[in-house]
Amino acid sequence: MRKNRLSASAYVSGVLAGDRVVLSRAITLIESTLQKDRLLAEQVMQEILPHSGRSLRVGITGVPGVGKSTFIERFGMQLIEQGYKVAVLAVDPSSQQTGGSILGDKTRMERLSQDKRAYIRPSPSGSTLGGVSARTREAMLLCEAAGFDVILIETVGVGQSEIAVKGMVDFFLLLMLAGAGDELQGIKKGIIEICDALIINKADGENAALAKRARRTYANALHLFPPKENGWIPEVSTCSGLSGDGLEAIWEMVLRFERHTRANGTFERQRALQRKTWMREHISYLLLQAFYDNPLIRGQLADVESDVAAGTVSAIATARALVERFREAKNEPEKPA
Amino acid sequence: MRKNRLSASAYVSGVLAGDRVVLSRAITLIESTLQKDRLLAEQVMQEILPHSGRSLRVGITGVPGVGKSTFIERFGMQLIEQGYKVAVLAVDPSSQQTGGSILGDKTRMERLSQDKRAYIRPSPSGSTLGGVSARTREAMLLCEAAGFDVILIETVGVGQSEIAVKGMVDFFLLLMLAGAGDELQGIKKGIIEICDALIINKADGENAALAKRARRTYANALHLFPPKENGWIPEVSTCSGLSGDGLEAIWEMVLRFERHTRANGTFERQRALQRKTWMREHISYLLLQAFYDNPLIRGQLADVESDVAAGTVSAIATARALVERFREAKNEPEKPA
Numbered sequence: 001m002r003k004n005r006l007s008a009s010a011y012v013s014g015v016l017a018g019d020r021v022v023l024s025r026a027i028t029l030i031e032s033t034l035q036k037d038r039l040l041a042e043q044v045m046q047e048i049l050p051h052s053g054r055s056l057r058v059g060i061t062g063v064p065g066v067g068k069s070t071f072i073e074r075f076g077m078q079l080i081e082q083g084y085k086v087a088v089l090a091v092d093p094s095s096q097q098t099g100g101s102i103l104g105d106k107t108r109m110e111r112l113s114q115d116k117r118a119y120i121r122p123s124p125s126g127s128t129l130g131g132v133s134a135r136t137r138e139a140m141l142l143c144e145a146a147g148f149d150v151i152l153i154e155t156v157g158v159g160q161s162e163i164a165v166k167g168m169v170d171f172f173l174l175l176m177l178a179g180a181g182d183e184l185q186g187i188k189k190g191i192i193e194i195c196d197a198l199i200i201n202k203a204d205g206e207n208a209a210l211a212k213r214a215r216r217t218y219a220n221a222l223h224l225f226p227p228k229e230n231g232w233i234p235e236v237s238t239c240s241g242l243s244g245d246g247l248e249a250i251w252e253m254v255l256r257f258e259r260h261t262r263a264n265g266t267f268e269r270q271r272a273l274q275r276k277t278w279m280r281e282h283i284s285y286l287l288l289q290a291f292y293d294n295p296l297i298r299g300q301l302a303d304v305e306s307d308v309a310a311g312t313v314s315a316i317a318t319a320r321a322l323v324e325r326f327r328e329a330k331n332e333p334e335k336p337a
Numbered sequence: 338m339r340k341n342r343l344s345a346s347a348y349v350s351g352v353l354a355g356d357r358v359v360l361s362r363a364i365t366l367i368e369s370t371l372q373k374d375r376l377l378a379e380q381v382m383q384e385i386l387p388h389s390g391r392s393l394r395v396g397i398t399g400v401p402g403v404g405k406s407t408f409i410e411r412f413g414m415q416l417i418e419q420g421y422k423v424a425v426l427a428v429d430p431s432s433q434q435t436g437g438s439i440l441g442d443k444t445r446m447e448r449l450s451q452d453k454r455a456y457i458r459p460s461p462s463g464s465t466l467g468g469v470s471a472r473t474r475e476a477m478l479l480c481e482a483a484g485f486d487v488i489l490i491e492t493v494g495v496g497q498s499e500i501a502v503k504g505m506v507d508f509f510l511l512l513m514l515a516g517a518g519d520e521l522q523g524i525k526k527g528i529i530e531i532c533d534a535l536i537i538n539k540a541d542g543e544n545a546a547l548a549k550r551a552r553r554t555y556a557n558a559l560h561l562f563p564p565k566e567n568g569w570i571p572e573v574s575t576c577s578g579l580s581g582d583g584l585e586a587i588w589e590m591v592l593r594f595e596r597h598t599r600a601n602g603t604f605e606r607q608r609a610l611q612r613k614t615w616m617r618e619h620i621s622y623l624l625l626q627a628f629y630d631n632p633l634i635r636g637q638l639a640d641v642e643s644d645v646a647a648g649t650v651s652a653i654a655t656a657r658a659l660v661e662r663f664r665e666a667k668n669e670p671e672k673p674a
Contacts, residue, residue, distance in 0.1 A: 038657075042651065042653065042654040042657065045651045045653065045654065046650070046651050046654055049648065049649075049650070049651055050649075052648075053648060134653060137653075138653065271648070272646040272647065272648075273646070275645050275646050275648060275652050276642055276645055276646045276652075278645075278652040278653075279642065279645045279652040279653075279655055279656045280656075282652060282653055282656035282657070283625075283628065283656045283659060283660055284621070284625060285656075286656060286657060286660040287624045287625065287628055287660060287663075288620075288621060288624065290660070290664065291620065291624055305613055305616065308612050308613055308615075308616045309609040309610070309612050309613045310609065311386070311390060311608070311609075311612060312386075313383070313386070314379065314382045314383050314386055315612050315613075315615040315616040315619060316379060316382060316471060316474075316475065316615075316616075316619055317379040317382060317383055318616055319616045319617075319619035319620045319622075319623060320375075320379065320619070320623060322620060323620055323623040323624060323627070326624075327627065
């Protein structure tokens with residue numbers, strides 16, 4: 001199954017030269033779960049690290065049907081025409097179960113995917129959000145090293161994945177629709193608290209007046225939230241991914257946000273915090289992976305868990321016994337059963 | 338510092354006899370973080386386990402100022418007068434930082450705290466929600482073994498702690514206030530999705546009409562949420578913790594919920610799932626605790642973390658190196674530095 005790998009220096013020089021084929025192969029490498037690939041990937045990541053970080057990272061979320069793909073297609077084309085190089089990534093932990101990602105799908109961003117100044121990569125597959133988001137973060141750094149200066153990270157509005165994307169971007173944008181019940185689209189998930197802008201999409205045709213009214217409602221509502229630490233007050237605007245109306249103003253807002261947070265130091269502070277959090281999250285991920293992949297634990301987990309579920313043994317005591325067994329297991333690898 | 342401990346069997350027989358002094362000492366035991374106490378506590382928990390589970394567990398949340406203490410005082414007194422034995426516990430992970438819990442405070446529930454048919458215990462102190470909620474769960478089982486048949490678990494509306502409380506109760510109740518901006522009190526936290534009832538408190542005096550209107554608004558809004566797996570449609574009602582109006586109807590609703598979910602099997606299924614989740618959460622907690630308490634890790638974490646924050650080394654590779662060092666550490670305990 002394992003494809004031919006390049007050497008670490010070949011990956012690094014290819015990525016730094018902006019070679020799209022090597023970039024794609026490097027991302028494939030970091031998506032691999034083979035231990036051998038992981039070590040090579042870490043070497044590559046360590047070497048490209050000094051060349052990463054020089055992009056604006058923008059997260060985009062919204063419920064299915066809100067028009068994310070059309071928005072990104074238009075928004076991305078506009079940025080390209082302004083001289084930016086744009087990479088589109090996605091975080092979709094459900095992509096494995098549903099048999100392939102629907103996010104970052106090239107067929108849904110026809111013009112953008114055919115343009116050499118853009119790079120689109122679908123969500124890595126994987127059942128755990130921790131794994132998927134770690135790989136997306138690494139892909140983001142690779143794209144930056146390859147010279148992409150705007151990274152758009154798309155996710156579907158289903159709760160935890162937005163938190164993951166918020167943890168890797170500079171600016172987080174929530175797309176919404178005007179209309180009945182829409183107050184619940186984002187607010188119910190607690191997204192409004194973490195977004196830097198709330199964009200009412202599909203503000204075109206008959207919908208335009210409705211969108212304007214929704215804009216006022218949300219703008220009023222946002223004032224009820226406590227101010228953010230970075231001093232930025234989330235803005236509400238309308239746009240049409242279809243016609244392109246409002247997209248320029250959105251990019252100007254992102255640049256205004258960047259100036260504001262760079263000036264007060266919170267831009268870099270947020271990135272430093274994100275890196276630390278990323279390390280801590282990966283520590284949790286690796287510890288749990290080592291635990292649940294351990295043959296000793298795998299052999300008894302199902303039985304033990306059904307006893308706990310039935311209430312015949314204590315959850316706490318059982319957890320402690322399992323963790324102790326796991327930690328001792330390393331001490332006696334040769335011991336026969 | 339360590340107070341005299343009883344024997345495991347003395348704790349168990351005291352708790353089962355409903356001895357409040359022994360119950361308090363048993364809860365103090367399970368709140369201890371000393372390794373020796375933990376082992377004794379687990380022995381006690383294992384023995385009382387068959388005698389636990391025979392209560393209705395009700396979670397109560399709401400933003401500060403919503404009137405939780407007054408509500409619980411009145412609601413608890415009403416239950417006692419109906420013949421129930423009521424225990425009040427609290428989950429407040431911030432209680433350590435703020436120098437003592439403000440939740441479950443006896444001075445704020447004057448009548449209830451002086452009644453022999455009630456038992457009030459403030460939130461255990463602790464900086465991690467995992468630790469605080471594990472101890473509250475164990476306290477809950479001890480109270481059940483001591484004969485309390487309604488457990489009220491209070492928490493403040495700050496996000497994660499509600500999720501923790503939801504994971505240990507049968508019925509979850511959100512208190513709200515009618516008035517400007519109140520749409521955001523709960524919805525913004527995603528609480529409405531996890532609550533079984535939404536109660537508009539302080540529906541008295543001039544506020545009564547406002548509360549009635551809010552009730553209709555929320556009842557309409559709740560219909561927009563997808564139906565829950567247990568088939569229960571969250572109900573909205575008004576009450577006055579001050580006058581006691583509406584409290585009887587709330588308890589009738591809780592009992593109706595119990596009948597409904599016991600009949601379709603989801604009551605016991607939810608408890609089984611909670612026990613399994615509890616074990617998994619405790620596994621994560623113990624693994625992370627072992628990692629961050631490890632002297633080798635403690636010795637280098639701060640340095641390594643500031644390198645990661647500065648962006649000079651990779652978060653992923655650093656995490657892996659630390660976890661590997663942690664796992665190998667057990668293999669060479671005697672090796673000199």
